[in-house]
Amino acid sequence: MKKLVCIWLLFTSASIKAQDSLYIKFVPIFNQFQVEPSQTYPYLKDSISFQSLKFYIGHIQFFKGEVLVASAPETHYLLNFEESTSQLIGLANKKTFDRISFELGVDSATTVSGALSGALDPSLGMYWTWQSGYIHAKIEATLYSKEAQKTELILHLGGYKQPFNTLQKLQLSLVQTDTLSIGIDLTNLISSALALPQNQVMSPKPEALILSKQLANAFKILAK
């Protein structure tokens, strides 16, 4: 199977000149493979495929030491690995930085401010309609087992109110490069989710909190 191939995500418009641009790419990984839609990956004695992988990334900021040097132009980006493979996230002014911070999900201040558009449009399938709130991360997978029936894993992780505010704040130290590769290694998260008595988590509750923390730990800067 393929090694880590880039999945590019759009950060800003095409007006950025290549030389002074910074790109971020997010790469979902499972069991050391880069995840692609409708592919099947080995898992213990079974195999697994991913139907849906969508994440909200919010308030991306770049720091040099303790100093904030740049912020992403949009407050929120929706990473959708079901779709295209050819988009870039870019920052126009390249500054020197050694740390990046961002949120996984949509913060509560944003969540209580009515009907929003762009990446936060509620028609994008990342908004619960029967109760207010964004789904911070959506992971849908199927486990095919030789012995047992297939298992549908549905994780709609969200929640903006305490005690189940599942928003995660991440900080990653790094060595600056023109393209930052951030891996999202889903292996541990998937095995925890499969170990739950119920393989479907679709509302803010303790399981959502635990899995969200685990998902936050899955984000790692990838070596070049």
Place this chain on the structure above:
Amino acid sequence: MKRGLTLGVLILMVFLAAKLPDKIWHQPQHFPKPAFNFKERPLEMAKVQLGRYLFYDPILSKDNSISCASCHSPYNAFAHTDHTLSHGINDQIGNRNAPALFNLAWQKSFMWDGAINHIEVQSLAPITHPKEMGENLADVLTKLRQSSFYKSAFKQAFGDTLISSAQLLKAIAQFELTLVSANAKFDQVIQGTDTFSLQEQKGLAVFNQYCKTCHPAPLFSTYEFANNGLAPDSLLQDVGKVRISQLAADSFLFKVPSLRNLTYTYPYMHDGRFKKLGEVLKHYEKLFPLTSNNKSDLLAFLQTLNDKVFVFDPRHQFPKIILEANEGIKD
């Protein structure tokens, strides 16, 4: 110099007058400050009108059969009285009684369990609920974009023909925010233009003794969550706010409804279990030592909260213009 100043003031006045919206919404003097931020999101006539069209238009439902008004009728203070539980597409029965809609600008959360945090996102729930309108947002937007009527109404309201989900949701909310009930006899008494009868006065005293904590004037609700001692319905198994918060302390808590317009909004409670106010008071007898005199006085007082001006306000009623607009649509 002086002339220049006068001219400047004149120009400013003309400018202000042009900016000033028709009186779509005003703060009733005896009401508290609304929860909705009108400064940040002022009402505009074209948006309110668009919202009104959408509210009454079955185009928002999967089979073009059910509108918001099917469950929220203007003559029932925007509640629904034919059924105890709501009634959606394909004659499906929902799990809850459709609440009356008024004074929504003062509510911090919506639905019987507070599931919704902002009026602008409330419509997402009925539009996508399989037992209500059963639609998805993308299909609604496609239908609206095919309608020349809506293309021009959205253009007037928002300055473009994008017809986005945010625009759709904001317009419906703007209409709903104009539904203000502040013209009942009670309000007139407060403003000094009417007086209570002796019985109504006695009823007010009983009300102040037992009901005021959860149903305080002038909104007649705290819009907080409470348990008023109803036995849980064994069939519906509705647990109330805990469904949303997952906190055991919220079990069987429901949003306190306003007591305005009760004559129009029967049946009562989240599951519509009581058809008559007499039954409601009979229930409250279990909690409070209400004599039969207390009860008839209380009923007399509750009548003073009926707001006929609001219920029959032509500005809130069915906009006939959408009949023409929908001529092209087949079910």
